[in-house]
Amino acid sequence: MIVSLKWLRNYVDVTLTVEDLVHRLTMVGLEVEGVSALNPHLQGVIPVRVRSVDPHPRADRLHLCRVSDGEREYKVVCGAPNVRAGVVAPLALPGTEMPNGMVLREARLRGEVSQGMLCSQKELGLGEDASGIWLLPETISLGIPLSRALDIEDTIIEVSITPNRGDCLSILGIAREVAAICGAPLRYPSVVLEEKGSAIDGRASVVIDDPVGCPRYAARLVEGITIGPSPRWLRESLEAVGLRSINNIVDVTNFILMEMGQPLHAFDFDSLREHRIVVRRARGGERFTTLDGVERTLFDDTLLICDGAGPVAIAGIMGGLDSEITSGTSRVLIESAYFEPVCIRRTGKKIGLRSESSYRFERGVDPEGVLRAVDRAAALMAEVGGGVMAAGRIDVYPQPIEWPVLSLRVDRTNRFLGTRLEASRMAEVLKSIEMDVRELDGNRLEVIPPSFRPDISREVDLTEEVARLVGYDQIPVTHPHVELRAEPLDPHFRMRQEARNLLAGAGFFEVINYSFIGQESLRRLMLDSDDARLHPVVVKNPLSEDQGVMRTSLIPGLLQTARHNFGHRNDDLRIFELSKVFLPRAGEALPAEPHQLAGILTGKREPHLLYGGEEEVDFADAKGIVESVLDLFYLEGVRFADEALPPYLDAGQAASIFCGGEWVGTLGKLRAEVQEAFDLKKDIIVFEVDFDKVFNLKQSHPMFRSLPKYPPVARDMALIVDENLSVQEPLDYIWGQKEALLEQVEVFDIYRNPQWGKGKKSVGYRLVYRSPERSLTDEEINDIHSGLVRKVLDVFHATLR
Structure with a gap:
């Protein structure tokens, strides 16, 4: 909305400076986007009287004029046909920027100096007459800016009106707001009706x-x-x-x-x-x-x-x-x-x-x-x-519009605004914008909004009017009292973050795949037909066939990510994903959403040729990574066994992970048929851990334990056993004897020799003994160790190497 300040003053006495008015308008919600003078170029144009007109010595159609602003004379070269001595005309002085963008300069025209230009109406943008110079009234004041001399000085204010304030799309609407701001009365234009014609009834x-x-x-x-x-x-x-x-x-x-x-x-x-x-x-x-x-x-x-x-x-x-x-x-x-x-x-x-x-x-x-x-x-x-x-x-006007009668609660308004205004003050500001206000009691006002304010229909609208008219800058600034207390992180979230950090430190990159996968990608895992993972939740409106079901495993997404990387010649991969899967539950509308951790390794163990060779990752690398992750939970009784293996892993290079007799994950080399189904050109090692199960089995953080005072004693046990005997079974048996002085058991060697016969292997176990109270003697340890050896040989039908 463009507002003429001169026009505005016809309806309200503006007692503020332009700067203050602009600020106050903005503060009542009428944002001022710009302020400018009307016809600013007229500041460099003054009325002058032509003193003399002489012919130009070197141009037939030009004249040499001497003009005066009452104090100073100027020399002007003019070609207007109506210029003559005694007339008053506008003179644009050097430095004036004309409406067409031209900036006047003192110049020589055919050898004569011209200190400005006598202008026509059109040249000044104040009319269409371009036939000659503009002949001004004889009584006009000389030497002052033309806009002031003609009484057309004005300030233009451009106001941005929000869609709900249609009442301000007029000079009177803005004047009403200014009247409320200045505390001045609003003057409506008087209308004098002189109905001298015949009656309109019957004629229209x-x-x-x-x-x-x-x-x-x-x-x-x-x-x-x-x-x-x-x-x-x-x-x-x-x-x-x-x-x-x-x-x-x-x-x-x-x-x-x-x-x-x-x-x-x-x-x-x-x-x-x-x-x-x-x-x-x-x-x-x-x-x-x-x-x-x-x-x-x-x-x-x-x-x-x-x-x-x-x-x-x-x-x-x-x-x-x-x-x-x-x-x-x-x-x-x-x-x-x-x-x-x-x-x-x-x-x-x-x-x-x-x-x-x-x-x-x-x-x-x-x-x-x-x-x-x-x-x-x-x-x-x-x-x-x-x-x-x-x-x-x-x-x-067949159905006159009825205007709402609103109730304004003073205490509620003060609570909303953080003010302490009296009912009389609220009534005063509402009346200033022509609302019909009646005080019912000290806490309630009855308000009927004027017909030009259809946006006011609720009590909260009246509250807003009070706020903006009193002045947003008059509302005291208070700060709510807030107790600052840092809530502890969710333990499950914290453990997920620790697992992510550990894997990142081991050279893995985290990936985030879609929760939607294709049904076919689950079938490629060669799962049994009765496996619940083959019966996922179906998406009603899938974006594509490859995103038609909710994932029941993280493995397909990781394998597709690997294929994408292989296609871009990135063959050495260590990636993982820790996120939810969606497992259907019998008789339930919604699936279970446990967190799972899965990862894949492929390519060289150390991709950088400067630091590594050509060795590729294998089962042992994945097992070490999984053991590091499980160490975060301080679990006891973790073992790896070749039982309950998923069909998508190579049974010769795979293991299931158990903790306390409960299955918690798997790892191993991807089966060749599955690798071919996913179009993978390299062998891939996969691991998968049920993160929620592991979290539920989590043990408390061990407290500090002092270093042992007494030295350990180590003894080795090298057994020749059947090839199909797992290394873990003798290990579990030794621990199962619950020998009090036995501190540690580990495998240090696996060796095969044709002299022992077909289907035989040697497994070396190192047993470490220690007492927290005294130093052990060789005789004491030899007796204990010999007893354990005899039991192992008898149970597993083994011989010593």
Whole structure:
């Protein structure tokens, strides 16, 4: 909204400086986007009197003029045909930037100095006359800026209006806010109705067929007018807010639009067939040519203004080509109406047409301001057009709009705003914007919002009005008392983070795959038909077939990631994922969502040739990684066994992980058939751990234990056993004897020799003994160790190497 400060002062006494006014407007919710002087170039233009005019010695059409501003004389070269001694004209001084962008400089024209330029109206942007210099009135003050001499000095303020504040899309609307800010009264323009013509009744009529789209329609008739240019005050007012003067009648409608925010339309009364107005909905496919000369196809929800034969305007948006004001118009019917905002907004979007009128109708105009606007327009048209106003007016208002009666609780408002305002103070600020306020008691106000504020419909809206009018900067700043307390991290989350950090330290990269996978990728794992993982939750509207089910394992996603990397020549991989899988539960609508940890290793053990060789990762690498992860949980009784192996692992290089007799994961080399099904060109080692199970088995962190005082004693046991005997079984048996002095058992060697016969191997076990109370003797240890050896040899039918 462009506001002329000079125009604004017609309705309110502005007691603030421009800077303070801009600040206060912004603080009440009307953001000011820019402030500028009107016609700033006129600061360098002054009225001067021509003292003498002599012919130019070297140019037939130029003159040498001496002009005076009353104190100083200037030499000016001028080619205007009407320049003569004694006239007063505007002189643009050197340094002035003209409306066309040219910056004047003192110059020599055909050898003669010119200290400026005598200007025409068009050169100054103040008119269309370019036939000669602008001859100013003889009584005008000399030597002062032309804008001040002509009394056209003005400040233009550009205000950004939010969609809910349609009442501020007018000079009066802004003046109302300024009056509330300054505590000054608002002066509405006086309307003097001289109804000298015959009565309008019987000569024109209005029928509303759609009272929903058009709740109110008013009209007045002015006869005997003469179409011509507008008076200076009217042209200057419109030009100040960026509107071009057209003629006196159209300019009045635009003046009321900007002054009151009420769009009007002036019809050539003689072109209205049957001299009547009908407001109706369009028929689907009906065509109509608007003022811009475009024929438009209408919709069945388009609101039309029609005469006795057909449409003459699209309601609230634009008039028609056949009923516009022309130079021969002598009788004008003025339309002033209230149209339903949603109806106008919908029509404007459908037909792709917007106007200043529709912009205001879409945001809601004042239904009660319809009559005030039509009366003022009729009075102004009679004044500037020399016409006669017909007696009476038409006002069709079949269903008057009822305005809400709101209750404002003072204590609640103060609690919301953090203020301590009295009821009387709240009533004062609400009355300043023309609300009807009545104090019921010390804590309640009864408020009826004015008709131009349809955005106020609830108590909280009144609270907002109190806040912005009192001043947001007047609301005290308080800080809530908040107890700062850091909540401990969720233990499960903390363990997930520790596992991630450990794997990252071991050279792994974390990947995050989609929770959606393809059913086929699960089948490629060669799972048994009764395996629950083959019966996942199905996605109703999958993005693609490859994302049709919820994953029941992290392995397919990791294998597809590996294939993608292989395709980009990244053959040495260590990646993992720690996330949820979705396992169906019998009789349950929703699946279980346990966390699982899975990873794959492939390629060289040390990819960088400078630090490593050509060795590739194997089962032992994956086992070491898994053991490091399990160490985070301080588990007891962890063992690896070749039982309960998944079908997608090579049984010769795989193991299941057990803790306390409970299965918690697997690791091993990917089976060749599975590798081929996933189109993988390299061997892959896979590990998978049920993270939730491991977390539930987690032991407490061991406390500090002092270093042993007494030395250990080590003894070896090298057994020759059957090839198919697992290394773990003798290890478990030795621990199972619960020898008090046995501190540690580990495998130190596996050896095969053909001399022992087919299907035999040697496994070396190192047993470490220690007492916390004394040093052990060789004889004591030998007796204990010999006993353990005899038991192992007997149980496993082994021999010593």
